Amino acid sequence: MSIKVLHIIDSLLTGGAETIAVNTFNALNRQQDVEAYLCATRIEGPLKENIEKRSNYIFLRKKYSIDIRALTRLYSFIKRNDIKIIHAHTTSxxxxxxxxxxxLNTKVVWHNHTGANINLSGWRLLFLKLCSNIFHTVINVNEELNSWSKNKLNASSTVVLNNFSELTNNSRVTKLKGNSTENIVCVAGLRPEKDHLNLLAAFSKILDGFNDVSLHIIGKNYKNKYSSAIEEYIYKHQLSTNVFLYDNCTDIKYILSQASIGVLSSKSEGLPISLLEYGMLGLPVVVTEVGDCTKVVKNSVTGIVVEKENNEALFEGVLQLLEGKTKAKLMGQNLKILVTENYSSSAYVDFLRTLYKSINECNNKK
Structure with a gap:
């Protein structure tokens, strides 16, 4: 008899947690002993087209923090499908x-994707701590988050599970803009912790020595003060002919196939899916020293690691790849091997199957 588990995510926009939720749902449903379901609570988005088993998907259209209509739909879905395990991602x-x-007999697994959670304080931390009393297990994407969860939350158990990446969308829609020979890509939604302003400052310095290079930023534009600051920086520094914003895209495989270098300039991370996607395509990369980036990127072996919030260091890292193409290519190849061997979907899915089975056995004993 299959174990039934419902994955819940607030949106299907193209973020890291959202991508993991959809990819996990798809991968689990390829197994014989798990029946996975997927629920988007608030917003649908481009990732909906990646859902393989639509009959197991529900969209709640949740409009309020406590939305009775949405809860009623979710209750009916859980009861109708006899779901006993809930796997909630991030804020869901x-x-x-x-x-x-x-x-009452349902078991809750919370998937902690957000590296910035270690900085939670005040009422936000207190609220999460109170909610954690119902968590059977907290899954953390790196050791730092796992240590934080053990110390700050009240879950029965906490574990570490590395992210994985699958580039199954083979559509070819997004053609990179401009005519540059060197295309630098940053796949990161426009959120402050991704620190695009630091990247733009570094890229401005690159243009002082390279004319035939462009920067392509792929990720959700939230139309807020931060995204406005990015747009203003591009305009003020006359970068519009070399810097391009794309918003949500699902054809990441095609986009990365057009790129020369992958970058991440984050202030905080868990284990970024974008980095694993860069590795799957064998891109040379420059990343900041945050989260588990350094577990994937060994400096000068599988890429370049630089200090966070330091645009000079970021500039020098990208410059190193632009000027040393032979070594850059080798680092990209090394990264591809590392990601393929250590961040596969099979190991990830096997871990979850074992976890779900142990939870299911606990339910059956009661």
């Missing part, structure tokens, strides 16, 4: 409180 943990109140 809140809705699991109401699920637990309705279905």
């Amino acid at each position: 943990f809140f809705i699991t409180v109401f699920i637990k109140l309705k279905f």
Whole structure:
């Protein structure tokens, strides 16, 4: 008999946690012993087209923090499919409180993707800590988050599970703009922790010595103060002919196939999916020393690691790849081997199957 598990995510926009939720749902449904379901609570988005088993998907159209209509739909879905395990990703943990109140025997797994959570304080931390009393297991994407979860939350257990990457979307829609020979790509939604302003400052210095290079930023534009600051920087420094913003894209495989270098300039991370995607395509990379980036990128072996919030260091890292193409190519090849061997979907799925089985056995004993 298959183990039934519902993955919950707030949106299907093209973020790291959202990508993992959809890829995990798809990968689990290729197994014989797991029946996976997927719920998007608030917003659909481009990742919907990647969902393989639509009959196991529900969109709640949740409009409020406590939305009775959305909860009623979710309760019916859980009851109809006899789901016993809820796997909530990032901020969707809140809705699991109401699920637990309705279905007492349901077990909740919370997937902690967000590296910046280690900086939580005040009422936000207190609220999460209170909610964590219903968590059977917290899955953390790196050791730092796992240590934080053990010290700050009240879950029964905490574990570490490395992210994985699958580039199954083979569409070819997004042609990179401009006519540059060297295309630098940054796949990161326009959020402050991704520190695009630091990247733009570094890229401005690159243009002082290279004319035939462009920067392509792929990720959700939230139309807020931060995204406005990025647009203003591009305009003020006259970068519009070399810097391009693309918003959400799902054809990441095709986009990266057109790139020369992959960069991430983050202030904080868990284990970025974008980095694994760069590796799958064998791109030379420059990343900041945050989260588990340094587990994947060994400096000067599988890429370049630089200090965060330091545009001079970021500039020098990218410059090293632009000027040393032979070594850059070798680092890209090394990264591809490392990602393929250590961040595969098979190991990830096997871990979850074992976890779900142990949780299911606990349910059956009661």
